[in-house]
Amino acid sequence: MTKKLQIALLGYGKMGKIIESVCLERGHEIACIIDNERDWTQKESELKNCDIAIDFSIPEMAFANMKRCFELKIPVVVGTTGWYNQKNEVTELCKKNDAALFHAPNFSLGMNIVFRLNRQLGKMMNGTSYRLSMNEIHHIHKLDAPSGTAIQLANDLVDSVDCLKKWEIDSEAATDTLPIIVSRVGEVNGTHEVIADSEEDIISLKHEAKSRRGFGLGAVLAAEFLYGKKGIYTMDDLLDQHY
Ligand SMILES: NC(=O)c1ccc[n+]([C@@H]2O[C@H](COP(=O)([O-])OP(=O)(O)OC[C@H]3O[C@@H](n4cnc5c(N)ncnc54)[C@H](O)[C@@H]3O)[C@@H](O)[C@H]2O)c1
Incomplete structure (x- = not known):
């Protein structure tokens, strides 16, 4: 006890x-x-x-x-x-x-589990043709963007995926850049999603906080x-x- x-x-x-x-x-x-x-x-x-x-x-x-x-x-x-x-x-x-x-x-315990899964996903992306991107959604009162959590997810991907050199907000940019789409909507508590897209399928790793x-x-x-x-x-x- x-x-x-x-x-x-x-x-x-x-x-x-x-x-x-x-x-x-x-x-x-x-x-x-x-x-x-x-x-x-x-x-x-x-x-x-x-x-x-x-x-x-x-x-x-x-x-x-x-x-x-x-x-x-x-x-x-x-x-x-x-x-x-x-x-x-x-x-x-x-x-x-x-x-x-x-x-x-x-x-958040759930978010920290997602951090680990994300690092694993990043390693598994090497040698594949998946194109990675991220979505981050928070309430309209949040001043910083992307969130600290999104930055950690993005940095972990940049560290583990060989072809990624950096991340950028809303970037349609080169293949060495991880795009993060940031949205500020209503009272959303925090949603973070990592997406791996290929010709054949889509993998999505998503965490949605229901409350604080x-x-x-x-x-x-x-x-x-x-x-x-x-x-x-x-x-x-x-x-x-x-x-
Ligand atoms: N790590 C996480 O998982 C996580 C989650 C949510 C929020 N946060 C962070 O936690 C902090 C607080 O968030 P919140 O939403 O409760 O903010 P809040 O503004 O509602 O509360 C902050 C409180 O701190 C008090 N305060 C001011 N000076 C102080 C002092 N010297 N000593 C002690 N208390 C003092 C204020 O009076 C206020 O009541 C923020 O930095 C926020 O980013 C972290």
Whole structure:
């Protein structure tokens, strides 16, 4: 049975609230909620008593929040995106403090299974005449395009398919370029599809998020995985346990 964890939520917005409900469903307790800079000074003693922190806050504060957790010796799961250009510095700090960090740009278990299948598909495309392309669809509020998830899928294909040198949005371009068709529609939670097209048939690898809950569940599973460990982990480490 999984140990009942005392959890600190860093960020209590859309994702923080979903994570709270997943934590409670899985028998954990929310021992501290930090949702702004003032909370960091007022709630430090509550935070110190927590087993683990889960950060879904804002990109500008992700680095500072991780640093605080490392210094307080609280293992931290980070879903907040937009800090990856500071990854080397974070790695150094985590090592220096003998701390524990689990981070992922996409915590959905299903999407991470698709990442693995996509890498496998990429390898199998070599020596065939399939032409690869990608579709990415998100809600109209999403500012970045393509999504971080689409970029990871595309980079993995560029790394594993010999004839691909780069990816481009909406490209009808040369055979060395992977085209990504990006659409922003209504309230779509996130759809990613990799298509391999030939004269004979079409292969489609598609992931469609039904809600944001999948990210929350993945983050709580990551917290259960990280508890009691030191070092830096990603969804690949979590999947390795099962596959
Ligand atoms: N990795 C994933 O699977 C995944 C999935 C969904 C969203 N995200 C990312 O998670 C982050 C949060 O997403 P959201 O939709 O919940 O955003 P949101 O805007 O609804 O919530 C962010 C919350 O962070 C709070 N906050 C601001 N400063 C803070 C600080 N210093 N410390 C703690 N909290 C602070 C805000 O008050 C707000 O309530 C974003 O970066 C988003 O891209 C990641």
